[in-house]
Amino acid sequence: METRFFILLFFVIISLCIDVTQSAKGPRADIFNTQDIGQFRDISKSSPNGIAENALPFTSRFKWKTRDAYGNYQIPYIIAGPFKREEYRMIISAMVRIQANTCIRFIRRTNERDFINIESVDGEGCFAYVGNHGGRSSMNLESSGKASCMFHDIVIHELLHSVGLWHEHMRHDRDKYIKVHYENIARGKNSEGIYEIRY
Numbered sequence: 268m269e270t271r272f273f274i275l276l277f278f279v280i281i282s283l284c285i286d287v288t289q290s291a292k293g294p295r296a297d298i299f300n301t302q303d304i305g306q307f308r309d310i311s312k313s314s315p316n317g318i319a320e321n322a323l324p325f326t327s328r329f330k331w332k333t334r335d336a337y338g339n340y341q342i343p344y345i346i347a348g349p350f351k352r353e354e355y356r357m358i359i360s361a362m363v364r365i366q367a368n369t370c371i372r373f374i375r376r377t378n379e380r381d382f383i384n385i386e387s388v389d390g391e392g393c394f395a396y397v398g399n400h401g402g403r404s405s406m407n408l409e410s411s412g413k414a415s416c417m418f419h420d421i422v423i424h425e426l427l428h429s430v431g432l433w434h435e436h437m438r439h440d441r442d443k444y445i446k447v448h449y450e451n452i453a454r455g456k457n458s459e460g461i462y463e464i465r466y
């Protein structure tokens with residue numbers, strides 16, 4: 268009886284392991300989404316010089332402003348999913364990584380008005396609102412067989428958008444360090460604003 272139990276247990280454990288390894292995800296999703304364009308315009312307009320740089324300006328209305336007793340900035344979140352357990356853990360570990368290096372603290376939302384809502388809608392790709400847009404600020408981390416955002420670096424990338432950061436190639440001083448070949452930028456919606464930004 269006991270032997271049979273252990274054999275059964277063995278097969279249960281093996282099948283669990285197979286389950287985990289078989290939760291194969293799709294290839295890395297593109298970390299660009301057309302929703303970026305709309306908020307890019309809003310944020311540009313709210314910037315003193317009319318140009319969105321690589322971070323929200325100090326005076327931006329999209330900044331997170333609530334601080335805890337230690338002076339850290341609090342960002343409430345809801346992980347709405349649906350995510351698998353290991354994906355949920357990946358999101359938490361990305362938050363922990365940011366917290367270990369910054370004054371940002373992600374807190375699980377209780378009744379805070381403004382928060383980030385982390386979802387996984389198929390076909391929506393990886394995107395996040397930049398900063399606090401009032402009420403629910405969306406973040407999507409697709410995790411389908413077609414495309415997945417569930418990589419440690421992509422999750423950090425999107426979380427940093429929620430914090431209020433854009434992309435390094437939008438730094439106002441970037442021309443000191445790189446040369447942009449505008450002629451090589453693909454025409455169409457992706458080139459608008461974000462990629463053709465000129466200082």
Ligand SMILES: [Zn+2]
Binds near residue numbers: 299424428433
């Ligand atoms: Zn991005």
